[in-house]
Amino acid sequence: MNIDSIKNGLVIDHIKAGKSMQIYHYLNLENLDCQVAIIKNASSQRMGKKDIIKIDAELDIDFDALGYIDPGITVNVIKNGEKVNKLHPDLPDTITDIIKCSNPRCITSVEQEIHHIFKLTDKANGVYRCMYCESLPKISQ
């Protein structure tokens, strides 16, 4: 596979080194039958090391949720072999079922099939809190 020759698809760039698999699983890329390339620890002038994911298919993905997972990433949209758009995902106002509330006193610890929803309460510092109990998330790195 020539990983530079995507015809129509996405290049998710500037992923913090080591986080590509988290994004891979979040986007359910294991279920795609197109070519997907994961480049780990690529050299980067700005970041030192970075990860890159190249997907040779047009996907409808939640860019803002990607912004929560790694706010530094960029998403390049490729059409007919040309970069037609470069997106910088913003922090979403709410994130649903990406992280779980770890507060044992929260209703989410016992209620069946409840959505784990976090709200952005401090945009400047990227702080999210559980919609139900207002606890901070514990993020697995």
Next chain:
Amino acid sequence: MRHLIDISDLSVLEIDELIDTANDIIQNPESYREKCKYKKIATLFFEPSTRTRLSFEAAMLELGGSVLGFSEAASSSAAKGESISDTVRVVSNYADIIAMRHFKEGAPMAASLKSCVPIINAGDGGHNHPTQTLTDLLTIKREMSRTDNLTIGLCGDLKFGRTVHSLINAMIRYDNIKFVFISPPELKLPDYIKNDVLDKKQIPYEEFTSVEDAISKLDILYMTRVQKERFFNEADYERLKDSCILNCEKLKLAKDNMIILHPLPRVNEITTDVDDDPRACYFKQAMYGKYIRMALILKLLEVE
């Protein structure tokens, strides 16, 4: 359809309107006696309560409505493992409005997502208790004739005390409010409230570990109980339960026009000899709770 989950669900204007309605009910109770005729409130109390449940029930009865519900989780289908969502979906077919208390934080919020009638949070674990806050605001307004330009001392369990968290969120919306927090270090106000609420809005506050060091500064002293049910460890409860006690001796250091509030129940944090002091307003506060809940029921049911 409106719910009341957090005190910030109501604007300052709406709170002022509720206080005005409650004052009118106190003045003219007979004109409200049939306002909720044929309406029902369900009081779903998964955790024990005396004042809150009975004041909701008394409020609806005085408005001419009826009451159904349960007073502990063991006498509901929760004991069989039913979810909050399912309980609320069922009960909202039987009642026009629901008041819910639950030991899990956020339970009324989860209920509101599935309910087809208004949900009132009647206390969710150590998180929020907005109708107590409305009660506190009505009491402050009636006893101090203002809700701004106040130094408010909050004493006792500031970590798990939901009434404290809700009251802070309500009072920061008024001008020139200062807070004085009095608690043992283990029960200090959570950092997220200090950082996200007070520091962010530049609301001044001080922290003390004893009542006598702080009491002379205060216009309002809001006492709270160290709540046994919030501790996972009984030894910690035993160690901390007597941390902050108000008695007549300490009260000598307070301003003559200071008022003492307490959401009740009290255990030993206010000695009974304080009850006769004219500054003790906590039993009046409990009485006002019924009237502000009447006003809230009218608002959420959109009864004119």
